[in-house]
Amino acid sequence: QVQLQESGPGLVKPSETLSLTCTVSGGSISSYYWSWIRQPAGKGLEWIGRIYSSARANYNPSLKSRVTMSVVTSNNQFSLKLSSVTAADTAVYYCARDLVGTAGAYYFDSWGPGTLVTVSS
Amino acid sequence: SYELTQPPSVSVSPGQTARITCSGDALPKKFAYWYQQKSGQAPVLVIYEDNKRPSGIPERFSGSSSGTMATLTLSGAQVEDEADYYCYSTDSSGNLWVFGGGTKLTVL
Numbered sequence: 001q002v003q004l005q006e007s008g009p010g011l012v013k014p015s016e017t018l019s020l021t022c023t024v025s026g027g028s029i030s031s032y033y034w035s036w037i038r039q040p041a042g043k044g045l046e047w048i049g050r051i052y053s054s055a056r057a058n059y060n061p062s063l064k065s066r067v068t069m070s071v072v073t074s075n076n077q078f079s080l081k082l083s084s085v086t087a088a089d090t091a092v093y094y095c096a097r098d099l100v101g102t103a104g105a106y107y108f109d110s111w112g113p114g115t116l117v118t119v120s121s
Numbered sequence: 122s123y124e125l126t127q128p129p130s131v132s133v134s135p136g137q138t139a140r141i142t143c144s145g146d147a148l149p150k151k152f153a154y155w156y157q158q159k160s161g162q163a164p165v166l167v168i169y170e171d172n173k174r175p176s177g178i179p180e181r182f183s184g185s186s187s188g189t190m191a192t193l194t195l196s197g198a199q200v201e202d203e204a205d206y207y208c209y210s211t212d213s214s215g216n217l218w219v220f221g222g223g224t225k226l227t228v229l
Contacts, residue, residue: 114163
């Protein structure tokens with residue numbers, strides 16, 4: 001059973017870059033797609049982006065200009081960087097594993113527990 | 122942009138059938154997925170590809186899709202099913218993946 005765990009600073013200053021890492025255990029990071037999703041307190045879920053390898057990433061257009069994802073296969077980790085953050089980026093950030101189903105559709109079958117990131121000075 | 126629309130809340134008594142809808146323009150050609158999120162927890166997949174149930178999900182959970190609307194049905198809802206439910210799908214291009222706004226299911 002694959003397990004995911006997010007890690008990174010819980011507090012980021014406005015205009016700085018949010019950086020999170022997801023460590024995958026119980027399975028290889030290779031041959032799967034991996035996503036980041038976030039959820040502001042009391043609000044709904046927002047898909048941030050998806051990565052297969054550092055050369056194959058797909059980002060939410062609303063965040064694309066500020067998002068970078070990468071994979072470190074040797075460490076079984078993938079990461080998220082979100083630049084120029086504001087208070088609106090305060091949220092619980094989840095990492096998740098994507099499965100590719102029928103007709104190439106993606107869906108999440110495993111999630112990390114989530115980590116709260118607060119943007120504040 | 123692309124949106125999936127869900128009712129904010131649905132309420133049923135224990136043992137009744139709860140139906141949660143999700144509407145989106147691309148749903149006639151794209152699959153719908155459903156996630157259950159209990160308070161303070163990560164979401165859990167309960168239905169994938171419109172109507173398939175992952176292993177470990179009770180049979181009372183079922184899904185269907187017709188035209189621009191997908192529906193999650195809980196037949197004989199139980200108190201333990203109280204949670205927020207989110208539909209998830211993609212736009213016609215397949216590049217933007219979105220969640221619906223979520224539906225709070227109350228069973229009491």
